[in-house]
Amino acid sequence: MCSGGNIHVAVDGNFTLRHNARSGDCPEIDYAMQCILPKFFVDAVGVTHDIAAKRKPRMYLGAVPEDVIDECEDSHKAADSGKGKATSTAHDDKGIMALVCRHDIPWFACNIDTPGEQQKYALSLILAVLLHLPPSATMAVLYDIGCVTSRIIQKYDILMPGMRERLTFATSAMHAYVHQWSCQLGFNPRLQLGFGLTDGEGVERLWSRLRDLISILRCVSRLRRLVLLDQHLFWVGQEMRDDLGRWDTRRTKLIKKRTDDAMAELRMSGFTLADVTTSPDGAIPLIQHQWELQRAAQLSVRSMTKPRLKQELQAVMKIQDDIAKVEDDIDMAEDTLGRGPSSADARRARAQLRDLRTHQATLRAAADALYDSLNVEETLPQYREYSPTFVRLLIQAYDAKCITRHKLIGRFFEWDCQGDARSAAMRVDPTGSYSRKKRKATAAAAANTTTRSLCYERWIKGALEAVIRCY
Ligand SMILES: [Zn+2]
Ligand SMILES: [Zn+2]
Incomplete structure (x- = not known):
């Protein structure tokens, strides 16, 4: 398939738009959902996924070694388990997952009614879009754990025949930095041809538009929450479609600025335009050649730690x-x-x-x-000439690096908590006035987060000093 795909979509889940179990349900409402996928569809995809995952996986040659994707999956599970636990008893619906197009317009969403961000939600949204596309259309999906979803789709027959080949995956640009460098070489949209400036963070911008609904959706009945969400998503989509002209103007200006910045950086680096563009005789430009060599070296299985x-x-x-x-x-x-x-x-x-x-x-x-x-x-032939003592120091330094990285990932996920705290600050109590007690609790939570962040900074500094001492 052509790199980048015919259309770009972004998928992500939100766990603040949940529903309090004690708010109960209501009788059936005669309303046809426009954006939210029916529960039976999502559950059917989940069952297909579970059955397929029990079969023998298909052999495939991925861009990134399996060990690296295993680590991405583990770090996501660690971050995800907190979300599941926090909402396990008090909330019956845990959140929603949405899919937006390149213009951040919501196309489909689904209700999350199990703890954690299971693959069935993202897969249902992707399948719903593919069912509406012409059979030859290709699609690039940006998702926080695009690397993991890509591997599942490649290994198991979850989608319909012919769909797997039409999909390409990337992680969202900001979340790419919590993935291993070797994973980024295969999945960071900024490092892939055909993704341009697509950042995959459009769903975060959608959550920002929906934040006023947080307190309302927790207290209404279960079905009414979905109807309200569906109507709001449809309205947001229409508003954004009407604003597409201005969106296009803003993006055109941004592209011009980015091009100018990139040219200035290129001049400063000492290279010329000829070094980065393909010459008429088709020779690979110098910088592209160097980049391909670097990718090949860093993606080789030998360079991975055993x-x-x-x-x-x-x-x-x-x-x-x-x-x-x-x-x-x-x-x-x-x-x-x-x-x-x-x-x-x-x-x-x-x-x-x-x-x-x-x-x-x-x-x-x-x-x-x-x-x-x-x-x-x-x-590990590269260690041949070194003594066991040096190899031991090297391993200790590597461990220190891994621990530092995990702490940095933890810090990154704290931003999510800060986002939650900010959303909580906007909540109003049922009487319509800001709750003084809630505001105080939110301020205390924010202060705790800041203290923890400062501790991490000190810790990371200490770990880096330890690495330097090792050498
Ligand atoms: Zn990854
Ligand atoms: Zn669009």
Whole structure:
């Protein structure tokens, strides 16, 4: 398929537009939904997904190694579990997920009635759009975890025949930074041809338009919440369609500014326009060639860390540490016994210590042999010329980097909490006046978030200093 697709859409979930369980439901309303997908459709996609996931996965060659996407999935699950727990009992409907077009106009949405952001919601929205498109039309989907959804679609037959080939995925531009660098090489829209300036954050802008509904939707009956949401989404869509002229003018100005900025940056870098544009004879420009070499090097499976080997190395190094500690203890005991009176018992104890030292030397030799048997040189040839001590320091530095990265991801997801706090500040109580108590609680939550952020900053500084010390 052509890179970038015929149309761009963005998908994301929102967990603040939820419904209080104690607000109850109402009798059936005679209303045909225009944007919100019916529950049976979403559940049918969920069942198809569950059945397909039990079958043998299809072999496919992805742009990004599987290990990297596994890590993306794990970090998303960790961030997502908090959302699920927070809303598990008090709320029967947990939020909504929406799909918007390149102009941020909402096309479809669905109700989230299970804890967490399950794949069935995004898949239903994508399927609903594909069912409305001509059979040859291609589509690029931007989603926070586009890398994970892409892998699921490639591995399992969840969509109808011919649909999989028409889809391409990317992560939304801002969320791309919580993914591994190697994942970004395959899924960051800023690094893919054909995505232009599409950032995939249009759904966040839609949530901003819906924020006034938060308090109302929690208190109305369950079905009425969906009707209100559907009508509001349809109205927002119509408003935005009427405003498309102004949208286009704004974007045209923005493109001009971005082009000027990029040209200024290019001049500063010392390269010329000829270095970045294809020449008439079709030769690949210098910068593009360099970029392709960098991608190939950083996406190669050899450049990835081998988690299993790393664990084995750490286990052997722990044994070596323990042996060194026993050696120190023997030295200390020998020293103490040497200073005492020379009795028959002391002589016997010293003889036993000598035996211990012989055993300990054998143990050390066995640990070294164990290290050699891991065959680090063959699995990671780049470490061949370095000593085990240096490899150990390297692993510690890598660990420090991973921990720092996870903390930064945590910090990133705190912005979501700050967003929630801001939304809460806008809420009004049922009497129509701002609740003083709620405002105080919101301010306290915001203060807590700031304190936690400051702690992280200090922590990250400490970790970076530790890495520098390692070297
Ligand atoms: Zn990823
Ligand atoms: Zn559009």
